[in-house]
Amino acid sequence: MRASIPPTILLAFVQLVSAATSVDFDPLQHVNLFIGTINGGNTFPGATVPHGMVKVGMDTDGNNFAGYDARPQFNVTGFSQLHQSGTGGAVPLSNFKLFPVPQCSAFEQCLTTIAARKTLRNILPDGSPDDFASPGYFSTNLSTGVRVELTATRRTALHRYTFPANSTTPRILLDITNDGQVSGILPELTIDPMSGRMQASANFATSFGFARYDAYACVDFRGEGYSFDGPTEWGPYKINYPDKNGVDLLQHYYSLGSEHGGLMSFPKNPSGTSTILARVGISFVSTAQACENAEEEIPQFDFAQVLANSEHQWRDILGRVQVDSTGVDKDTVTMLYSSLYRTHIVPGDYTGENAKWKSAEPYYDAFYCNWDTYRTLFPLMSLHDPENFARIVRGMIDIQKHEGWLPEGREAGQQQFIQGGSHGDPILGEFFVKYSKQAASLGVSATDLYNALLADAENTPPNWNLQGRQADVWKTKDGVERKLSTPDTTYPGGANTKQVSRAIEYAFDDFAISQVAKTLGKKADAKKYAGRAQNYHNSWNANVSLDVPGFFNGSVSGFFQPKFANGTWNFTDPRHCSVHDPAQATCFLNAIRRDGFYESSPIVYSQYVPQDTANLIALQGGNELFIERLNWIFNQSYFDSTNEPSQQIPFMYHYANAPGLSTQRSRQVISAAFNTSLNGLPGNDDSGAMASYVFFYLAGMYPLPATKQILLSSPYFPSISFTNPLLKKTTTIKVTNFVGNPSDGTGGTVFVKSVKVNGKAYKSNCYLEWDVFTSGSTVELELTDDINVTCGKGKDALPPSLSTGGYD
Ligand SMILES: *[C@@H]1O[C@H](CO)[C@@H](O)[C@H](O)[C@H]1NC(C)=O
Ligand SMILES: *[C@@H]1O[C@H](CO)[C@@H](O)[C@H](O)[C@H]1NC(C)=O
Ligand SMILES: *[C@@H]1O[C@H](CO)[C@@H](O)[C@H](O)[C@H]1NC(C)=O
Ligand SMILES: *[C@@H]1O[C@H](CO)[C@@H](O)[C@H](O)[C@H]1NC(C)=O
Ligand SMILES: *[C@@H]1O[C@H](CO)[C@@H](O)[C@H](O)[C@H]1NC(C)=O
Ligand SMILES: *[C@@H]1O[C@H](CO)[C@@H](O)[C@H](O)[C@H]1NC(C)=O
Ligand SMILES: *[C@@H]1O[C@H](CO)[C@@H](O)[C@H](O)[C@H]1NC(C)=O
Ligand SMILES: *[C@@H]1O[C@H](CO)[C@@H](O)[C@H](O)[C@H]1NC(C)=O
Ligand SMILES: *[C@@H]1O[C@H](CO)[C@@H](O)[C@H](O)[C@H]1NC(C)=O
Ligand SMILES: *[C@@H]1O[C@H](CO)[C@@H](O)[C@H](O)[C@H]1NC(C)=O
Numbered sequence: 001m002r003a004s005i006p007p008t009i010l011l012a013f014v015q016l017v018s019a020a021t022s023v024d025f026d027p028l029q030h031v032n033l034f035i036g037t038i039n040g041g042n043t044f045p046g047a048t049v050p051h052g053m054v055k056v057g058m059d060t061d062g063n064n065f066a067g068y069d070a071r072p073q074f075n076v077t078g079f080s081q082l083h084q085s086g087t088g089g090a091v092p093l094s095n096f097k098l099f100p101v102p103q104c105s106a107f108e109q110c111l112t113t114i115a116a117r118k119t120l121r122n123i124l125p126d127g128s129p130d131d132f133a134s135p136g137y138f139s140t141n142l143s144t145g146v147r148v149e150l151t152a153t154r155r156t157a158l159h160r161y162t163f164p165a166n167s168t169t170p171r172i173l174l175d176i177t178n179d180g181q182v183s184g185i186l187p188e189l190t191i192d193p194m195s196g197r198m199q200a201s202a203n204f205a206t207s208f209g210f211a212r213y214d215a216y217a218c219v220d221f222r223g224e225g226y227s228f229d230g231p232t233e234w235g236p237y238k239i240n241y242p243d244k245n246g247v248d249l250l251q252h253y254y255s256l257g258s259e260h261g262g263l264m265s266f267p268k269n270p271s272g273t274s275t276i277l278a279r280v281g282i283s284f285v286s287t288a289q290a291c292e293n294a295e296e297e298i299p300q301f302d303f304a305q306v307l308a309n310s311e312h313q314w315r316d317i318l319g320r321v322q323v324d325s326t327g328v329d330k331d332t333v334t335m336l337y338s339s340l341y342r343t344h345i346v347p348g349d350y351t352g353e354n355a356k357w358k359s360a361e362p363y364y365d366a367f368y369c370n371w372d373t374y375r376t377l378f379p380l381m382s383l384h385d386p387e388n389f390a391r392i393v394r395g396m397i398d399i400q401k402h403e404g405w406l407p408e409g410r411e412a413g414q415q416q417f418i419q420g421g422s423h424g425d426p427i428l429g430e431f432f433v434k435y436s437k438q439a440a441s442l443g444v445s446a447t448d449l450y451n452a453l454l455a456d457a458e459n460t461p462p463n464w465n466l467q468g469r470q471a472d473v474w475k476t477k478d479g480v481e482r483k484l485s486t487p488d489t490t491y492p493g494g495a496n497t498k499q500v501s502r503a504i505e506y507a508f509d510d511f512a513i514s515q516v517a518k519t520l521g522k523k524a525d526a527k528k529y530a531g532r533a534q535n536y537h538n539s540w541n542a543n544v545s546l547d548v549p550g551f552f553n554g555s556v557s558g559f560f561q562p563k564f565a566n567g568t569w570n571f572t573d574p575r576h577c578s579v580h581d582p583a584q585a586t587c588f589l590n591a592i593r594r595d596g597f598y599e600s601s602p603i604v605y606s607q608y609v610p611q612d613t614a615n616l617i618a619l620q621g622g623n624e625l626f627i628e629r630l631n632w633i634f635n636q637s638y639f640d641s642t643n644e645p646s647q648q649i650p651f652m653y654h655y656a657n658a659p660g661l662s663t664q665r666s667r668q669v670i671s672a673a674f675n676t677s678l679n680g681l682p683g684n685d686d687s688g689a690m691a692s693y694v695f696f697y698l699a700g701m702y703p704l705p706a707t708k709q710i711l712l713s714s715p716y717f718p719s720i721s722f723t724n725p726l727l728k729k730t731t732t733i734k735v736t737n738f739v740g741n742p743s744d745g746t747g748g749t750v751f752v753k754s755v756k757v758n759g760k761a762y763k764s765n766c767y768l769e770w771d772v773f774t775s776g777s778t779v780e781l782e783l784t785d786d787i788n789v790t791c792g793k794g795k796d797a798l799p800p801s802l803s804t805g806g807y808d
Pocket of ligand 2: 130131132139140141147
């Protein structure tokens with residue numbers, strides 16, 4: 001497949017020629033949508049607008065959960081309208097597949113099931129399938145000779161099918177029941193034979209929870225380059241039996257099977273190739289609403305115009321980050337913009353599509369999951385996209401008002417499993433700590449935001465596994481994690497205890513609340529929640545040790561551990577769930593376990609106290625031993641580049657005044673695990689969580705959500721700038737002596753020796769304050785090849801921690 005110059009780019013170039021010289025940089029040219037489409041990245045390479053609800057793309061019978069598999073041996077099963085990007089669980093949202101049928105002997109003879117219709121793509125001379133994608137656009141050539149092109153607006157997809165000359169009767173089917181899980185039940189379909197409109201709906205399974213949802217589609221067809229009044233043949237199908245000239249699925253079959261849909265034949269273009277446009281409106285409310293969405297968003301079936309609008313939106317959002325790429329490998333530029341692109345696919349703007357209540361507030365869905373995205377995705381949004389961020393926050397607050405708790409995992413309007421704490425808290429905290437002054441003008445009520453946080457922190461939901469925290473347990477006088485729930489068989493598959501990792505995460509959630517309370521001048525609350533943010537102490541067992549030949553004195557001690565209900569310690573091997581776990585356990589949601597940790601080892605979780613790393617260093621024996629512990633974690637591969645709890649570990653040397661080691665580790669992580677190949681992600685992209693992480697590393701930064709500080713390293717570019725469209729400010733980070741990036745991440749002239757902001761020596765070489773970005777600054781970095789650089793000499797040189805008086 002190819003990912004190069006998008007179709008309307010040439011036009012854009014013409015328009016931009018007269019503008020300033022730097023304008024010839026088009027970020028769309030540097031987005032490769034195919035990164036992570038094999039090897040478990042589960043990324044979505046189809047067409048969408050930024051945060052679009054509709055994400056129209058190709059589905060194959062491979063195993064990418066976002067539908068598409070780049071390996072040529074997999075067959076195409078259809079072109080469906082929704083999708084997620086980078087998720088696990090089960091296959092999500094591959095609803096309402098269309099499929100072109102160029103040839104069958106008669107309408108009734110057309111084979112409509114997935115097994116019978118699936119088709120390979122054309123294979124290019126280099127062995128890859130003939131697929132193309134760029135922001136807002138996807139195309140492929142099928143082995144049947146049909147060319148398929150896709151583009152989209154927020155709630156409507158536009159498909160273009162160009163049939164081969166030998167196709168005497170072009171046909172297109174709509175598959176209603178196969179959503180990727182074959183979960184569709186109660187299918188409905190009505191066909192208007194005059195216009196060819198198909199209105200369809202069914203009830204489907206979510207992919208990371210038990211709830212089901214209804215979805216609706218409205219499909220209309222037009223000829224391109226010729227016109228026709230309607231289809232020549234039409235009818236619903238069951239399995240491989242299309243029923244010619246039927247108009248209502250339910251009236252045509254005595255019993256329903258597992259595969260249902262509708263099929264239509266169209267007149268051939270009398271004077272050339274037959275190209276048929278299919279417009280698919282989607283709704284979660286009704287088929288009538290789906291039709292309205294389609295008519296409103298794509299009235300003219302103008303493919304070029306829809307695509308140009310989509311590209312315009314992508315160019316606007318991606319162009320807020322600009323880099324000087326002199327002396328930088330092209331793949332690094334591609335990795336940066338492709339990562340930035342993938343942070344704007346979800347959450348989706350489902351405004352108007354909430355079937356549960358009516359509200360004037362925006363409605364965002366597809367949180368999958370906040371546990372993944374709170375760490376880096378929303379802090380990246382703070383840097384360049386506060387308006388979308390504010391709308392997402394408003395939508396989350398509206399959900400809290402109606403359901404009682406902020407959303408955690410959410411798909412198609414349904415609550416999904418909790419992964420850990422209530423991570424809506426640090427997301428709202430991130431927004432409010434950085435944008436409290438602008439919140440009101442962005443429609444975010446400070447009162448409602450704060451009340452939503454308090455609800456998470458104080459009110460115990462009926463089912464914490466879907467709704468939030470076990471607040472009652474956490475609120476007991478010491479918030480001791482031993483009391484966090486034992487497995488509850490009411491919720492099989494989701495409710496494992498993970499009590500230690502949840503306790504550690506609740507502590508960080510409360511830190512985020514304390515930061516908001518402080519911003520609001522609520523001193524007592526700020527103190528209360530900062531106190532609760534220290535409850536991680538109760539899970540620290542200094543006496544648990546592990547033999548580690550070759551490191552320390554042969555053993556390392558002090559880990560987070562579980563307790564029994566009576567308050568004495570239970571024991572979980574610190575290597576549990578790691579690559580060196582003697583029991584080879586996994587800690588995924590479906591694992592039946594009582595060991596206390598979720599998706600990462602106690603070794604990794606024992607580094608996770610981002611609000612108070614200074615105190616963690618004290619618990620682990622001081623700077624030298626802390627650095628030794630981090631080195632050991634990398635040396636023994638306990639660091640896991642595929643999962644979020646490890647994300648900050650490479651940057652933790654900053655807190656021990658050894659930022660050069662952070663720079664080198666983070667660069668080694670990028671070169672070992674992330675690249676622009678199809679398999680360029682080591683694991684799930686997690687709704688852009690991994691993408692935002694990679695972006696920060698390439699930008700030479702790492703964020704701490706819900707604070708005003710961002711850790712600083714060196715960017716991979718001579719300069720990188722962020723334009724904030726709300727504040728109308730641009731901040732540029734420049735390297736005064738850029739010489740390039742070491743290819744394996746080791747060594748090089750990449751270590752930050754000194755930092756100036758607007759020409760003045762800065763207080764730290766290790767972090768930047770948020771006001772550097774809000775005021776629009778020039779940050780100048782002088783780099784050295786000496787890895788033994790420090791954060792600087794002044795009292796504010798080290799990044800803040802709660803126990804050293806930080807964040808005040
Ligand atoms: C794709 O379809 C072809 C033809 O039906 C079949 O031979 C092949 O095994 C299929 N590929 C996969 C991966 O199922
Ligand atoms: C498909 O075929 C058309 C010509 O029919 C060509 O222009 C296009 O580049 C091919 N590939 C894709 C992915 O569209
Ligand atoms: C029709 O033509 C296409 C190429 O344009 C070819 O791939 C396909 O096999 C042909 N189909 C039939 C039934 O001849
Ligand atoms: C560790 O062991 C010492 C000595 O037995 C004991 O005093 C201390 O309370 C123990 N610490 C924990 C956290 O159990
Ligand atoms: C290693 O042993 C030395 C000498 O006994 C001691 O001073 C030091 O604290 C020990 N370090 C650790 C990590 O136990
Ligand atoms: C605490 O509970 C555990 C598990 O039930 C038990 O093994 C242990 O003996 C108890 N300890 C005390 C001091 O009661
Ligand atoms: C104690 O830990 C072990 C090992 O993780 C686990 O199998 C057991 O269920 C735990 N006991 C309790 C009461 O949590
Ligand atoms: C781990 O440490 C050992 C001993 O210090 C060293 O020989 C080895 O190269 C290190 N391995 C890695 C992967 O860094
Ligand atoms: C790209 O990244 C993947 C995932 O980490 C890795 O398996 C692969 O070896 C890397 N490829 C290259 C060429 O570095
Ligand atoms: C940095 O410090 C290490 C350990 O103290 C030392 O071995 C190394 O030589 C130093 N590097 C430079 C460039 O001074």
